[in-house]
Amino acid sequence: MFNSVHVRMTLWYVFVFGLLLACFSVFVYAAISRATYSRLDQSLTNSTETTANLLRSEMDENEGDVTAAAAETQKLLSLGDAHMALFQGGHALTANDSSGWVINVPESAFRAAEAVSGPSLSTVDGFDEEGARLAVLRLRTGEAEYFLALAQPLHNTVEELEALGRILYLAIPGALLVAGVGGLLLARKSLAPVAAMTEQAASISARNLHERLEVTNSRDELGRLATVLNNLLSRFDHSFESLRQFTADASHELRTPLSIIRGEAEVALSQKRDEAEYRESLAIVQDEARRLSRMVDDMLALARADDGQQRLNVEEFYVNDLVEECARSSQVLALAKAISLTVDPATDITFRGDESLLRRMIVNLIDNAIKYTPSRGHVSVNVTSKDSGVEITVADTGIGIPAEATARIFERFYRADRARSRTDGGSGLGLAIAKWVAEAHNGSIDLDSRPGGGSTFTVSLPQSKPTA
Amino acid sequence: MRILLVEDEPRVARFIARGLREQSYAVDIAVDGDAALYKAEIDDYDLIVLDVMIPSRDGFDVCRELRRQGVTTPVLMLTARDAVNDRVAGLDAGADDYLSKPFDFKELLARLRALLRRRESLRTESLRVGDLTINTTNHTVERSGRNISLTAKEYSLLEFFALNAGKLVGRDEIGRHVWDENFDPFSNVIDVYVRRLRKKIDEGSSRPLIHTRRREGYVFSGEAKGGNV
Numbered sequence: 154m155f156n157s158v159h160v161r162m163t164l165w166y167v168f169v170f171g172l173l174l175a176c177f178s179v180f181v182y183a184a185i186s187r188a189t190y191s192r193l194d195q196s197l198t199n200s201t202e203t204t205a206n207l208l209r210s211e212m213d214e215n216e217g218d219v220t221a222a223a224a225e226t227q228k229l230l231s232l233g234d235a236h237m238a239l240f241q242g243g244h245a246l247t248a249n250d251s252s253g254w255v256i257n258v259p260e261s262a263f264r265a266a267e268a269v270s271g272p273s274l275s276t277v278d279g280f281d282e283e284g285a286r287l288a289v290l291r292l293r294t295g296e297a298e299y300f301l302a303l304a305q306p307l308h309n310t311v312e313e314l315e316a317l318g319r320i321l322y323l324a325i326p327g328a329l330l331v332a333g334v335g336g337l338l339l340a341r342k343s344l345a346p347v348a349a350m351t352e353q354a355a356s357i358s359a360r361n362l363h364e365r366l367e368v369t370n371s372r373d374e375l376g377r378l379a380t381v382l383n384n385l386l387s388r389f390d391h392s393f394e395s396l397r398q399f400t401a402d403a404s405h406e407l408r409t410p411l412s413i414i415r416g417e418a419e420v421a422l423s424q425k426r427d428e429a430e431y432r433e434s435l436a437i438v439q440d441e442a443r444r445l446s447r448m449v450d451d452m453l454a455l456a457r458a459d460d461g462q463q464r465l466n467v468e469e470f471y472v473n474d475l476v477e478e479c480a481r482s483s484q485v486l487a488l489a490k491a492i493s494l495t496v497d498p499a500t501d502i503t504f505r506g507d508e509s510l511l512r513r514m515i516v517n518l519i520d521n522a523i524k525y526t527p528s529r530g531h532v533s534v535n536v537t538s539k540d541s542g543v544e545i546t547v548a549d550t551g552i553g554i555p556a557e558a559t560a561r562i563f564e565r566f567y568r569a570d571r572a573r574s575r576t577d578g579g580s581g582l583g584l585a586i587a588k589w590v591a592e593a594h595n596g597s598i599d600l601d602s603r604p605g606g607g608s609t610f611t612v613s614l615p616q617s618k619p620t621a
Numbered sequence: 622m623r624i625l626l627v628e629d630e631p632r633v634a635r636f637i638a639r640g641l642r643e644q645s646y647a648v649d650i651a652v653d654g655d656a657a658l659y660k661a662e663i664d665d666y667d668l669i670v671l672d673v674m675i676p677s678r679d680g681f682d683v684c685r686e687l688r689r690q691g692v693t694t695p696v697l698m699l700t701a702r703d704a705v706n707d708r709v710a711g712l713d714a715g716a717d718d719y720l721s722k723p724f725d726f727k728e729l730l731a732r733l734r735a736l737l738r739r740r741e742s743l744r745t746e747s748l749r750v751g752d753l754t755i756n757t758t759n760h761t762v763e764r765s766g767r768n769i770s771l772t773a774k775e776y777s778l779l780e781f782f783a784l785n786a787g788k789l790v791g792r793d794e795i796g797r798h799v800w801d802e803n804f805d806p807f808s809n810v811i812d813v814y815v816r817r818l819r820k821k822i823d824e825g826s827s828r829p830l831i832h833t834r835r836r837e838g839y840v841f842s843g844e845a846k847g848g849n850v
Contacts, residue, residue, distance in 0.1 A: 401702060405674060408701035412723035413632045419726040420640035437632055 158347075159340035166336040171329050178321040186314050193286055193310055194274055197235070201272040201288040201303045204230055204237055208301060212294055219299065220246050232303070240300040258302050262289045266300060276307070283308040346375045354382065362390040402566035406448060406581055410441040417441075444580070451582035454513075455565065458589045465507040465593060472504040472511075472543050476536045479515040486520060491528045494519070497535040504543050504614065506594050511614075514590035517583035518547040518610050525608070526551035542596070542615040549609075554602040562600060563588040587612075622737060622777065623647040623798050625666040627657040627683065628699070629675045633722075637670065640726050645760065645773035645780070646733075647801040654678030658686055665797050666694050668736055670729075673700035673711065681714040688715035695736040699724075734758065748783040751830060751843020753822065755783050764822055774799070775818050782831065782841035791838040815839065 207230060211222035223239040223246055230237065239246045240258065257277065265273040266289040277287045285304045292299040346369065353366050365386060366379040421434035457463040480496045487494035515534075522532045530550045537544050554562055561567045566581040587610075591598040594614050602608035624646050628634040631652075638648045649664070651657040653676040661669065669687070673680035684696055698716040700707065711719050717739070718732050734757060738746075748755040753764045760776050762769040771779060777799050782790070792811050796804050804810070815831065823829040832840045 401704070405701040408722045409630055409633065412701070413630070413636065415723045416633065416636040416640070416726055420636045420643070423640065423726070424643060437635075441632070 159337065159344045162340040162344075163333060163336040166340075167329055167333045170332045170336075171325070174325050174328055178325060182314070182318060182321060185317060189310055189314065193305060193307075197274065197286055197288045197303060197305050198272050200232060200235060201290050201301065204232075204303060205290050205292060205301050208239070208292065209294070217294075219297070234309070235303055235305045238302045238304075240302060241297070246299070258287065258289060258300070262287060262302075263300055265289065266291045272303075277304070281306065281308055283311045350375070350379060350382075357386065359393060362386060362393055399565055402581070403452065406566055407445065410445040410448070413441045414438050414445075448580040448582070451580045451586060454586060455582060455589065458593070463510075463593075465510065467505055467507060469503055469505045470508045472502050472545070473499040473536050474501075475508060475512060476515060476534055476545060479512055479519060480534055483516060483519045483523060486523050487532065490523060490526070490530075492523055492526055492530050492532055494523070494532045495534070497533060499536050500538075502536060502538045502543055504616065506614065507590075510590045510593065514587040514612070515545065515547075517587045518612070521583055521587075522547050522549035522551065522608070522610075525549065539613075542613065545612040545614070547610045548607065550607045553604040553606050553608055554600065555604050559600050559602060563598070622667045622780070623649070623664070623801065624733070625649050625651060625657065625660055625664070625669045627651045627654075627669065627675060627680070628672045629653060630672075633672075636726075637729070640730075641733075643773060644730060645777035647777065647799055647804075649802045652676075654680070654683045657683050660802075661687055661692060661694070662690070664802065667798060668733060669694050669696045670733070671696055671698050671716070673698060673702060673707070681710055684711070684714040684716050695739065697729075697732060697736060699729075748780070750783050750786045750841065751828065753783075753830060753843070755780060762822070764826070769821050771818070771821060774814060775821065778814050778818055779822070782839070785841065787840070787842050787844075789834060789838055789840050794838070 204226065208222060208226045211225045211229075212219060215222045215225065219239065219241070227237055238258070240263070243260070243263070259277065262273065262275055262277070265275065272288040272290040274286065274288050276284055278284050283306065285306045288303045288305075290301045292301055350366055353364075357364050365383045368376050368379045368383070370376045371380055417434050417437050421431060454463070476499075477496050480494055484494055519532065519534060526532055526549045532547065532549045535546045535548070558567075563584050565585045568581060588598050591612050591614065596612060596614035599611045599613070600608060601611070622645075624641055626634060626638055626641070626648055628637065628650065629652050634650050634652070638650055641648045649660055649666075651660050655677045657669075657671070657675075658678075660666075671680045671683060675683075678686070680698055680700065684698070687694070687696065695717045696715065697718045697720060698711040699720050699722065700711070701722040708719050708721075717736055720729060720732060734746075738757075746756060746758045748757060753762070755762050757780065760771075760773075762771055762776070762779065778795065781795060781799050793806065795811050796806055800810075815833075819829070819831045823831060828843070830841055830843060832842065834840060
């Protein structure tokens with residue numbers, strides 16, 4: 154349950170809201186309580202002064218009979234639930250009122266009243282357990298000194314504040330409950346597109362990678378998330394598609410020599426033949442087995458390259474010597490097709506790189522050029538030193554490559570012309586390997602070609618520290 | 622039985638054609654889709670072995686086009702692609718069977734025989750005409766308990782006769798189904814083979830099976846005087 158985002162969101166929401174509500178309640182309670190007490194004090198002060206004025210005029214009327222004046226004042230005055238008493242020298246002069254309750258004025262209250270000109274306020278016990286608010290005022294008539302005390306029981310005020318407290322106590326959980334339910338609904342509603350997206354995404358697998366998530370509003374957060382996921386899916390789809398294509402191509406390329414080996418052998422063995430026929434069949438089997446092992450070697454080399462396992466064995470060597478050596482080894486192939494293979498003379502150029510990988514690259518390029526050049530054609534290899542590094546070009550007068558194929562020619566097993574494929578014994582990986590070798594040396598390989606106008610492969614290798 | 626083999630890989634075509642010829646089939650080879658359609662149009666094949674990945678138009682395309690033209694010749698698709706989708710696409714394009722490379726040559730032969738049986742009203746592996754029995758699986762021929770040894774071409778001719786027993790078959794028909802595209806229709810090679818075959822199966826028998834119809838062709842029948850033709 155706590156693993157659900159909307160539940161967690163709601164809990165956080167309720168927690169924060171509850172905290173806020175509690176702070177607010179405490180503040181409200183404190184403010185109201187303070188206002189209530191200050192209003193009570195104000196009205197007690199006013200009442201005390203009014204009572205004092207009345208008492209003075211009653212004393213005048215009763216010609217100094219204080220007790221009578223006080224009784225008269227008590228009678229005349231409407232003090233609500235407040236009580237009044239008059240003291241002289243610590244003794245009450247008035248009979249306590251009908252309730253029979255005695256205002257218990259502590260000594261300290263008299264002392265406090267002596268110190269100020271107006272009524273002095275304090276809280277005292279009495280009446281009931283809530284206590285009372287007491288105002289004491291010193292009166293002087295001639296030589297005589299009296300203390301007028303007014304007591305306001307606090308139970309009403311306390312009850313009011315308690316009622317407020319009860320309301321707050323009940324209101325907070327209620328409000329939290331409402332907030333929680335509302336928050337849950339809100340979270341669920343705002344997360345509903347996420348749930349829908351989850352469901353859609355869950356239904357997408359390798360089989361239906363072309364499907365995309367629905368984007369309702371591409372500008373909100375969820376729309377952006379869906380767009381990002383869709384882009385991710387597109388990339389996956391593309392790499393799955395290339396992988397599928399590669400697997401199909403690889404299986405086709407591997408199965409062809411395999412079926413020739415199996416079929417040729419089976420048919421040859423199906424009946425007795427003379428030696429020449431057996432020889433012919435065995436030659437085909439041998440040739441196809443060689444082609445198969447070359448292909449497996451190339452595939453392994455590329456697989457290691459993909460894994461990043463192939464480390465460059467960097468050393469310094471003369472790149473012009475390497476090119477001449479490669480051309481010499483391919484000379485047999487060129488002679489067989491009556492193609493002239495020439496290397497433009499070059500001065501000594503040193504280069505730091507993996508010599509055996511670069512040899513493989515150059516041989517692949519030369520063999521490729523010979524393969525796609527008709528008899529009596531020409532293949533020329535050139536190596537030059539540039540400011541940036543070394544440039545090797547392999548140019549032929551061959552059949553050329555159509556423009557739409559030039560971009561794909563370095564792909565594994567890609568054949569520009571399927572009709573000519575396979576019969577020439579290539580693995581279909583030579584140019585892919587050449588490209589990888591060039592890139593492993595931080596270099597690049599470019600192709601300039603027109604159908605019928607020959608092709609020129611240019612390898613640029615920078616003279617810097619290569620990385621594997 | 623004449624077979625059209627559509628395969629662009631020369632070495633694959635080589636061993637398949639060789640193996641099939643040694644099994645007495647007449648084999649023509651087409652190296653791309655267009656050539657295959659052209660040959661299928663001008664010749665009457667008993668069976669087509671079709672590679673999928675061929676230049677110009679792929680095997681699926683060729684198969685669909687053949688079926689669209691109303692060609693009902695059984696097609697066996699042969700390919701290095703063996704994904705389920707490829708097999709489904711091949712069969713949906715109108716192929717009758719599907720075999721993926723590499724394969725056992727024996728299996729290819731068995732599948733071809735099965736397809737041929739399906740086409741002819743031949744449901745068992747042996748053909749019987751009069752007292753002559755032909756086993757179409759191991760190509761043995763027997764007449765009245767006597768084994769007759771035949772060359773591949775002779776067997777092929779006999780099998781063709783037996784499949785058309787009781788019917789008049791012309792020389793051009795024999796040429797189209799027993800010989801391949803290198804057959805010269807103006808030569809007397811058919812007459813030569815018929816003579817050899819007659820010598821092997823009819824010699825010493827009071828009831829000949831091969832009957833010549835002057836200028837028309839031959840009737841192969843176990844009944845006297847060439848049946849009711």
